[in-house]
Amino acid sequence: MFKILQKTFRVGAATADYPRVAPHLAEQFRGCPEFDFNLWSDARPAAAACPTGAIALSDKDGVRTVTVDYGRCIFCGECEQASAASAGQISPVRMSRQFELAVTDRRDLVLTAEYGLRPDGTHAELRLATSSPGQEDPRKRIAAAIETMLGRSLSIRQVDAGSCNGCEQEIVALNNPVHDIERFGIHFVASPRHADMLLVTGPVTRNMELALRKTWAATPDPKVVVAVGACGISGGIFGTNYATMGGVDAIIPVDVYIPGCPPRPQALLFGILLALGRVRQRLGSVKS
């Protein structure tokens, strides 16, 4: 007993004060890719290199529409490498250190650019670059209702609807003393009947669909659903196939989307706090 106390005192406080203080990130950390649409002379290598189809092209009448979907991105960095090889020194695609990517509107995760095309398939001029402006979603009022009703406490039931267990590892890390989610009055509960929030990972498999629906129905209103990770948002690398139905919102309504593969614990915290209206969304159109 004495040894245990001695160790506790010697270690001291391990908790990092995120989001008040920016977290320590390794220099090599890869956040989401960022795109300099003006510099981007050819999106084809990046699209070809993307393992999940997060970068998609459609060419029509001499115009190329490039869409980038952070809801599919696994932050692997292949698009940066592929674009650097084709464009010379400076890559128009750069892996940033940004991980606070959670949004309340799925469309805020999608960037679009339109280019005129040269005969060789490279880009002539940038015609339009936009992130789709999301609409105010009525479901967000539910989050506000929870905030009013419960003050600053929140109970989460985590549901693995088919995940590879990558997201679960980082969700478990929220409970360790470094990330310590309980300092926000947030804790994980054993039953959906005790929960205000379902934190759902995917892709939703055919074999888990019914269990997910039942869990959602068993959670009392008002409730918030958060879709975690590329697979939870879009099906990720699995997409949809005979055994998977894609993202969580194919089955139940989703209020907040947290990109990542897996999202690091701070990214998860950011998304959960976003659902509670305790941080402001960074991606897409800024909403008040």
Next chain:
Amino acid sequence: MTSFFEELREHFPRQVHAVGEPVSGQVTILLNGPDITEMVRHFLTEYQARLVTVFAEDRVNAEGVFYNYYVFDRVGDPSWVILKAPIPKDQPSFPSLAAELPSVNWQEREIQDWFGLEAVGHPNPRRVALHDNWPDVHPLRKDFPLDTVLPPFEGEQHVYRPAYGEGVFHIPVGPVHAGIIEPGHFNFTVAGEPILYLQLRMFYTHKGTEKLFENISIERGVFLAESVSGDSAFSHATAFCEAVELAAEIEIPARAQFMRTILLELERIANHIADAGAIANDVGFVIANAHAGRVRELVLGLNETLTGCRVLRGMVAIGGVRRDWQQGQVEAVEDTLKVVEREFRDLVAIVQSSNSTRERLENTGILRPEKAKLLGIVGVGGRASGVDLDVRRDHPYEAYRHLPFRVPVYQAGDVRHRLLVRIDEVGESIQIIRAAAALLPEGPHRAPVQRIPSDRCAMSAVEGWRGEILYWVRTGEGNRLERCKVKDPSINNWPAIVESMEGNIVADFPVINKSFNLSYSGTDR
């Protein structure tokens, strides 16, 4: 090896069609038909061999037959032996081994579900990978498209073995559990507190992964392999790359071999530390788990420095690794290990100082060595029950042949000894990493990869932190795979949990389950 071939031909003149070694260390014996029963018996008794896995392949379009593959491992022989048994398409059945070899129970039923090949004589031939209410489809047949849309769920639910008697009842648990873990269904039959038996139902996270491998490029396949079992992302993706590299005869640079080895061991350390904490936590010793969570963060921080990702994704590639290390990154390895070693030693001391914790772990969830051997248990769970297997030592890959290490083996087979295996292995892994970092060769980190030739087969094995991970591939045209078999150690080890639960109380289930800590997603794919 030649004498082994001759002996086989002599013993089984009718069965053996051809013998070859298409990949060094992987002896393939082509048979004349599906009847392997006699040969398997001979392998098990005469050669003391172990049946590692059984899987099937649809070659109806190319060769007019299905194949069943039986992979054997012989003690003291670094070569794998693979029996390849053709199954005619108009007679889609094969003799089941499950009655004698419980270790292939689920794997044979997978073949039934996925390929529509009947396992004749299987003691429990019900569906396993596709749940009861799936329509009659066989997704791994070539004529089944990946994106087939199946009708919504209908029909009967799974029937569990009933139990009768005064005070005897069922406790159904899952697939949505109380903790933050993967989905599976556990059906306990109890008489009061003690458990009479446990019935498992898995495959809730079946994602069509093996089928998907056949439909994407090999480069994309590396990322898919990272998502087979997320806590073993690096081990799975490395095993995938090794299988492709062996098939395509790609020689990877020495530097990449050492880098992969270091990262494989870091994955082991991070998970073993987490498990040490979680095992303590499941018997109510929360402070140990808090320390474990903190120490694990140090390892994940190092992972991020070395790969850009806390869980080692986006690093391994066909031909080596995607990113080289600067001197500073290599120095970070020792800087972190020094702290991790000290902190882990303190954590172990704290866990072992608690008598009440020890009492809960000792003699809980015992898996006897003879049972472990019969059930074909591998990895941590096996080594705690006398099964002395470790791919790193028995079939060395990457840089392991250059690095000395000890494989801890215990006989007691309870939760405490599964914890001890992990504790010992963390120490060994730290030494492996130190030695590998000291020997880290200069040179390129990735070999240039030309076109992958088609119709080549190869198998790879990696000792993940749970145990033996196996990939078998057949390459196809256009940089694709015709078949990719994935075997996570979990598929071998679920029966160990069933076995070790009997006679224990329900309250000990979480800690027993955690002491094996199997991958649901790796099982279900």
